[in-house]
Amino acid sequence: MIERRHRETPTTVATLDDLAPLADYSFMDTLNCDPEGKANGADHAPRQVFSGHYVPVKPTPIENPEYVAHGKHLFHELGFADSMAQSDDFVRMFSGDLSRVPEPLRNVGWACGYALSIYGTEFYQQCPFQTGNGYGDGRAISVLEAVINGQRWEMQLKGAGRTPYCRGADGRAVLRSSVREFLAQEHMHALGVPTSRSLSLYVSKTEQVRRPWYSEGSRSMDPDILISEPVAISTRVAPSFIRVGQLELFSRRARKQEHPQAMEELEKIVLHLIDREYGDAIDQSLATAEKVVLLAREFRSRLTSLVANWIRVGYCQGNFNSDNCAAGGFTLDYGPFGFCDVFDPQYQPWTGGGHHFAFLNQPAAAERNFHSFCSAVRPLLAGHPDCLRQLEEIQRDFPKVMQAQMEQMWAAKLGLDAFDTVLFRELATLMMQTPVDYTLFFRELSSLPDEIEPLKKSFYKGATYAADPEGIDKRWSAWLTKWQSLTQSRSPEELSSQMKLVNPKYSLREWFVVPAYQQAAAGNYALLRELQDVMTQPYAEQSEDVEKKYYRLKPPELFEVGGWSHYSCSS
Ligand SMILES: Nc1ncnc2c1ncn2[C@@H]1O[C@H](COP(=O)(O)OP(=O)(O)OP(=O)(O)O)[C@@H](O)[C@H]1O
Numbered sequence: 001m002i003e004r005r006h007r008e009t010p011t012t013v014a015t016l017d018d019l020a021p022l023a024d025y026s027f028m029d030t031l032n033c034d035p036e037g038k039a040n041g042a043d044h045a046p047r048q049v050f051s052g053h054y055v056p057v058k059p060t061p062i063e064n065p066e067y068v069a070h071g072k073h074l075f076h077e078l079g080f081a082d083s084m085a086q087s088d089d090f091v092r093m094f095s096g097d098l099s100r101v102p103e104p105l106r107n108v109g110w111a112c113g114y115a116l117s118i119y120g121t122e123f124y125q126q127c128p129f130q131t132g133n134g135y136g137d138g139r140a141i142s143v144l145e146a147v148i149n150g151q152r153w154e155m156q157l158k159g160a161g162r163t164p165y166c167r168g169a170d171g172r173a174v175l176r177s178s179v180r181e182f183l184a185q186e187h188m189h190a191l192g193v194p195t196s197r198s199l200s201l202y203v204s205k206t207e208q209v210r211r212p213w214y215s216e217g218s219r220s221m222d223p224d225i226l227i228s229e230p231v232a233i234s235t236r237v238a239p240s241f242i243r244v245g246q247l248e249l250f251s252r253r254a255r256k257q258e259h260p261q262a263m264e265e266l267e268k269i270v271l272h273l274i275d276r277e278y279g280d281a282i283d284q285s286l287a288t289a290e291k292v293v294l295l296a297r298e299f300r301s302r303l304t305s306l307v308a309n310w311i312r313v314g315y316c317q318g319n320f321n322s323d324n325c326a327a328g329g330f331t332l333d334y335g336p337f338g339f340c341d342v343f344d345p346q347y348q349p350w351t352g353g354g355h356h357f358a359f360l361n362q363p364a365a366a367e368r369n370f371h372s373f374c375s376a377v378r379p380l381l382a383g384h385p386d387c388l389r390q391l392e393e394i395q396r397d398f399p400k401v402m403q404a405q406m407e408q409m410w411a412a413k414l415g416l417d418a419f420d421t422v423l424f425r426e427l428a429t430l431m432m433q434t435p436v437d438y439t440l441f442f443r444e445l446s447s448l449p450d451e452i453e454p455l456k457k458s459f460y461k462g463a464t465y466a467a468d469p470e471g472i473d474k475r476w477s478a479w480l481t482k483w484q485s486l487t488q489s490r491s492p493e494e495l496s497s498q499m500k501l502v503n504p505k506y507s508l509r510e511w512f513v514v515p516a517y518q519q520a521a522a523g524n525y526a527l528l529r530e531l532q533d534v535m536t537q538p539y540a541e542q543s544e545d546v547e548k549k550y551y552r553l554k555p556p557e558l559f560e561v562g563g564w565s566h567y568s569c570s571s
C-alpha cells in the first residue's frame with residue numbers, strides 16, 4: 001500500500017495525428033456487433049438490443065466545448081503532450097465530435113449492454129422493456145482502443161449523448177458530476193487504489209440541462225428544486241470497461257437460451273475480459289474452463305483487495321451494484337460516492353443507496369457481486385465437474401479472503417505486524433463514541449504521539465464525549481499506551497514513514513469539491529486546479545497553506561446539508 005510512482009514516458013504523442021496510428025479496433029473481429037446496429041452509429045433512440053457485445057453509436061458532441069482539465073499524470077504516463085489537451089482536434093474528438101478524426105481513427109464509437117443485480121438479486125425492472133435488453137451504457141460511449149507503450153487502453157466518453165440504452169433520458173452528464181468523477185479518479189489513483197483514470201474534461205459554454213438538486217442550505221434528503229446546469233463530457237480510461245453486470249447479461253441469455261449464439265457470446269465476453277484484464281495472470285493456452293477458474297480466483301483477490309483499500313482511504317462507493325463493479329477489479333462509476341469525514345461504519349452519502357452499501361458493509365456488498373460473477377461464469381463450466389468444484393470453493397471462501405484482507409489493512413493502518421482484535425475493537429468503539437475524523441485520526445497517529453493531545457485534533461466531540469470528556473480521554477490514553485507497547489519493536493522513523501504511506505494526509509471530501517464545481521460552473525477553474533494538485537499527492541505533507549485549508553475537521557455548519565453531506569441524484 002504505497003503511493004504509486006508515476007511511470008512517465010517521453011512525449012511521443014503531440015497531436016491527434018500521432019495518436020491515430022496507435023488505434024487498434026481488433027476487438028471488433030473477435031466480439032459480436034449487434035446485428036441490428038447501424039454502421040453509421042445513428043442509433044440514439046431507446047430500443048431493445050437482443051444480441052451482440054456492442055452497438056455502434058456516434059457520440060453527440062456538446063455545443064461550444066471549453067477545456068476544463070486533463071489528467072496530467074495519465075498524459076505523462078501515456079507520453080501525451082500537455083498542450084494536446086487544448087488543441088482543436090483533440091478537444092473536438094473528446095467533446096464528442098468524431099466527424100473529422102484522422103484515419104485510422106473511426107468516426108463511430110460503441111456502447112455496451114449490461115444487466116443489473118442489486119446486492120445479489122437479479123433485476124429487470126430498470127429496463128424500460130422489462131426484458132433487460134434495453135439496459136446498458138446509456139450515456140457512456142467508447143471511442144477508441146489504443147496500444148500505447150505496449151499497454152492497451154480503452155477510452156470512453158461519459159455524457160456523450162443518447163444510446164439505445166438511454167431509457168429515454170438525455171445521455172448527458174452535468175459539469176458538477178463530471179468534476180466530481182474527474183477529481184475522484186485522479187485522487188484514487190494517487191492513493192494507490194485501482195481505478196478507471198481521468199483523461200480529459202470539457203464543458204459546454206452554451207448547452208444546459210435541468211436536474212433535480214438542493215436549494216442553498218437545504219437539509220432535505222431529496223432534492224427540492226430543479227436547476228439548469230452546463231453539460232460536460234469527461235473521458236475515462238481503463239484496460240476495459242467490462243462490468244460484472246455485463247457478464248450477467250450474456251449469462252442470463254445463455255441460461256434462458258434466448259438465441260442460438262447466446263452461450264458462444266458468453267464465452268467470448270469472458271475470454272475478452274481475460275485478455276484485457278488478466279493477460280498476465282492467466283495462460284492463454286489453457287482451455288476455457290481452466291481459464292474461468294483462474295479468473296475467479298484472481299478476481300476474488302483483486303476485489304477483496306480493492307474493497308479493503310476503499311476502507312483504508314475512507315471511500316464509500318455508495319451504489320455498489322453488479323453493474324458498477326468492474327470485472328477487472330478496479331473502482332468504476334463515481335456517482336453517489338463519498339470520502340468520509342467522521343468515522344461511521346454506516347456512512348453512506350447516497351440517500352437512495354440503503355445501508356447494504358454503507359462504508360463498512362462494502363465487503364458484504366462485494367461478496368454479493370462476487371456471487372453474481374460466479375453465477376454468470378458457471379455455465380462455461382458445464383461438463384467440467386472438477387472446475388465446478390473449484391469455483392464453488394473459491395466462492396465459498398470469499399469471506400475468509402475478505403476478512404484476511406481487512407485485517408491486513410487495519411494492521412497496516414495501525415503500523416502493526418499482525419492484526420490485534422482486542423486493540424482494534426476498543427479503537428473502533430472509541431472512534432465511534434468520540435467521534436473522530438477518520439483521515440485526521442490515522443494521520444496524527446502516524447506521527448507517533450507520546451500522549452493523546454495531538455489525536456484530539458481529529459475529535460468532533462459529540463454528545464457521548466461531551467457527557468464525560470475525562471472518562472473518554474482516559475480510555476484513549478489507555479488505548480494509546482497499549483498501541484505503543486505493540487509497536488515498540490519498530491524504529492520510530494521507519495514506523496512513522498511507513499504509516500504515512502498507508503494513511504493519507506488529504507482526502508477528497510465533498511465540501512472541498514462543492515465550491516470547486518460551483519466556481520467551475522461560473523467559468524473559474526482555479527479551485528478545481530488547486531484540488532487536482534493537492535489531491536494527486538495525498539500522502540505528501542505539502543505546504544502550510546495547503547495544510548491549513550485541507551487538513552481540518554469538517555465545519556459543523558456543513559453537516560446534514562443537501563449536496564454537501566448527502567445527495568440523491570448523481571448524474
Ligand atoms: N442522463 C442519462 N442519460 C442516459 N442514461 C443515463 C443517464 N444517467 C444515467 N444513465 C444510465 O443509467 C444507468 C444507471 O446510472 P449510474 O448512475 O449507475 O451510471 P453512470 O454514472 O451513468 O454510469 P457508469 O456506470 O457508466 O459510470 C447507467 O446505465 C447509465 O448509463
Ligand SMILES: [Mg+2]
Pocket residue numbers: 323324333
Ligand atoms: Mg453506473
